[in-house]
Amino acid sequence: GDSVTQMEGPVTLSEEAFLTINCTYTATGYPSLFWYVQYPGEGLQLLLKATKADDKGSNKGFEATYRKETTSFHLEKGSVQVSDSAVYFCALTRSGNQFYFGTGTSLTVIP
Amino acid sequence: DARVTQTPRDKVTEMGQEVTMRCQPILGHNTVFWYRQTMMQGLELLAYFRNRAPLDDSGMPKDRFSAEMPDATLATLKIQPSEPRDSAVYFCASGYDGYNEQFFGPGTRLTVL
Numbered sequence A: 001g002d003s004v005t006q007m008e009g010p011v012t013l014s015e016e017a018f019l020t021i022n023c024t025y026t027a028t029g030y031p032s033l034f035w036y037v038q039y040p041g042e043g044l045q046l047l048l049k050a051t052k053a054d055d056k057g058s059n060k061g062f063e064a065t066y067r068k069e070t071t072s073f074h075l076e077k078g079s080v081q082v083s084d085s086a087v088y089f090c091a092l093t094r095s096g097n098q099f100y101f102g103t104g105t106s107l108t109v110i111p
Numbered sequence B: 001d002a003r004v005t006q007t008p009r010d011k012v013t014e015m016g017q018e019v020t021m022r023c024q025p026i027l028g029h030n031t032v033f034w035y036r037q038t039m040m041q042g043l044e045l046l047a048y049f050r051n052r053a054p055l056d057d058s059g060m061p062k063d064r065f066s067a068e069m070p071d072a073t074l075a076t077l078k079i080q081p082s083e084p085r086d087s088a089v090y091f092c093a094s095g096y097d098g099y100n101e102q103f104f105g106p107g108t109r110l111t112v113l
Helices: none
Strands: A003-006 A011-014 A019-021 A023-026 A032-038 A044-050 A056-059 A062-065 A075-077 A086-093 A099-101 A105-110 B005-007 B010-013 B019-024 B031-038 B042-050 B053-056 B065-071 B074-079 B088-096 B099-104 B108-112
Touching (some): A003 A099, A011 A019, A023 A032, A032 A062, A032 B099, A044 A062, A044 B099, B031 B074, B042 B065, B074 B088
Parallel strands (some): A011 A105
Antiparallel strands (some): A003 A023, A019 A075, A032 A086, A044 A056, A086 A099, B005 B019, B031 B042, B031 B088, B065 B074, B088 B108
C-alpha cells in the first residue's frame, strides 16, 4: 500500500544553518506530494506541494523536488530561523480522498 | 479567510463520560477527515467522509467511537464511554474532490482522567 517514510528527529540546528529533512514514498502511479508544518498548539498547515515528477514546490524559503526515480521529496531550506521551529510532515495522496502522512520530524532552531 | 473550526479546543473529562467533538468544514468543501495525534502513534486517520457519506472509518474503534455528518456544515466525533487511552489531540480537516489538499482545523485536545 501507499506509505511515506521520513527522517526521524528531533533535529536541532543553529540559526542560519542549512536544513534537510528526508522523505521517501511508496505508491503506485503518480501521487501528489506535500510538506505540512505544525507549530506548537496548532493544526497542520500546508507548506508546499508538488503534483508531478520533477516539480519543485517552494514556500517561505523552503523547497522540495518531486523525484520519481528515487521516490523522494526531501525538504530543504538554505538558512533556518528560530521561527521555523516546528514539526514537519511529509504526505502523499493519489486520489485526494486518502492521505498518507509520515511520522513527523521535530525541528528546533537555536539562536 | 476561510478556515476549519473545531470545538471545543480543550476538553477534560472523566473516564466513562461521553465526549462530543465538533467540526465545521470550509464552506463548499465536500470531504471531511478526522485524525488523532499522539506522541506514540503520530497522526492516525480515524474516518473520512465525502458528500456527507462515510467512506472509511476503519481507523476508529467501533465499540466506542462514532462519526457523523448531520449536514454539510457540521461533522461530529463522539466517544462513549471515554477512556484514558483516548487522550490525544483530535484534528478535523476538509477538502474538495479533485483538489489534492487538506485544510486542518486547530484541533481538540482531549484529556480523559
